Amino acid sequence: MSFFIHFKTQFDALLEINTLEPIILSQNATSAVSLEVVDNYPLVLKTTPLQEKFEHKKLLPYAAKLNVQNGILEKSSPLLQITEYPNGHYEVMFLKNCLAEHKKPVILSQHSYSIKGKEHTATVFFDGIYQISIQDKDLLFSKEILPEIDHVTIEKVKNKDVLIVDAKNKNNENYTLILTCKNNSYEVLIEDIVEKVEQNSDTLTILKKQNDMAGHGIVIEFELKNDIAIKKDEYAVYINDKPKQIALPELVPFAFLEALAVNNYTLARTYLTDELNDSLEDEHLEAYFGDFVEIAPAEYEQNAINKIVVIEENKKRQAKVFEVLLEKNKISNFSEG
Structure with missing residues (x-):
């Protein structure tokens, strides 16, 4: 079965496919190859980064397979993203395979607060990766924070079991992580780049920029009830009061x-x-x-x-x-x- 495969990558890389000549892939560019893929005879893909690091992490080479099952192109690795197009076309995106180089921890922000009479301490730190940990006597929650961040603040919403982490990413955008705590267990309510967070006694309102041509923003409203947050509404607004005009x-x-x-x-x-x-x-x-x-x-x-x-x-x-x-x-x- 013949497919027309379009290779893309999130990083500059050298791609080897079975015994074919190696291909150099540039970030966000496309390299198209017409290939005959046979059942039970996979394509073995080996990708080697041509850059050493992405942000603060080391890029690693990896190998993966493409195979045909019931007429559909399938992958062996979550590091490949496959999009099926009409007429036998497939886009195969190579995702980054990163390894953190661990360093001595640097605390970016720390905050202690009380939930149900127990003291919890939330810490955002960098030890080769950015992450947050929350603990009382034991570790309650730990999560990697993917973007590079600084200017970090941690705040517990008054009289609610909700925690808000605010920071700036390297593009000076507002990174926000909001967590709820129920039965001593934390869950992510929202993690995104946001324009604004507003709160009153029972409501949390978030404005996210949509980054589209009209200049939309998305408003998400949550009702806060002690240890839970219930989404009340989600709707679009214009960041600048009216849509931008499209001339072309x-x-x-x-x-x-x-x-x-x-x-x-x-x-x-x-x-x-x-x-x-x-x-x-x-x-x-x-x-x-x-x-x-x-x-x-x-x-x-x-x-x-x-x-x-x-x-x-x-x-x-x-x-x-x-x-x-x-x-x-x-x-x-x-x-x-």
């Missing part, structure tokens, strides 16, 4: 799908012709495009003009290609395939 016709399909991604059907409909608007309900749009996690150019199509890709991630990552027709910078029709 080729960006209209992307802006339309970005609006659907945050359930802003009012904005999404401004990118459609009147005739198409009249023929579609919001439910039709939601069902037709599905629950996608990513929007991308149709780079693996022979004729990519007027086409766009959405990627769904359920049991596997799968790409759908849509053809979009425009009339005077408005979408007049779209079809899958």
Whole structure:
């Protein structure tokens, strides 16, 4: 069975495939190879980083296999991310395999507080990796913090069993980790880059920047009840009070799908012709495009003009290609395939 495989990597690397000549892969670039993959005869992939470190961690080489099972390309390692495209195309992304070089611990922030009459101490520190640990007499919780952070603060919400860790990442963005504690056990409520966190006696409100063309933010509201936090609402807003205008016709399909991604059907409909608007309900749009996690150019199509890709991630990552027709910078029709 023949597949057209598009290799990508998160780092500069040398790729060896069975007995083929080695390929140099550049970060975020694509190398396409047409390969015959036979059942029970796997492709053995060996990747060697061409850079020593990523941030504060050492990059390690690794090997993995691609094999065909029931006509589907499968992987042997979680370090490979496979996305299935139409017409026998697959994108294979090599993820980073990192090793921390452990160092003498440096405490970035520490805070002691009381929960149910017991004193807990939360510590954010760096010992080759950034992490948080919480303990009383025993270790209650430990978690790696992936980004590089500094300017760390730790705060317990007054009269609630909720802990908020705030920090700055290397891009000077606000990293926030919020934990709840129930029966002496901690769980992650949210971990993300956020714009703002607001709290009152019974409500915690988080604003996240969506980083899309319209300038959306996502507001998430939690109701705090002693040792639990219940999500009350989640909705989209504009960071700058109104959406940014899209001037280029080729960006209209992307802006339309970005609006659907945050359930802003009012904005999404401004990118459609009147005739198409009249023929579609919001439910039709939601069902037709599905629950996608990513929007991308149709780079693996022979004729990519007027086409766009959405990627769904359920049991596997799968790409759908849509053809979009425009009339005077408005979408007049779209079809899958």
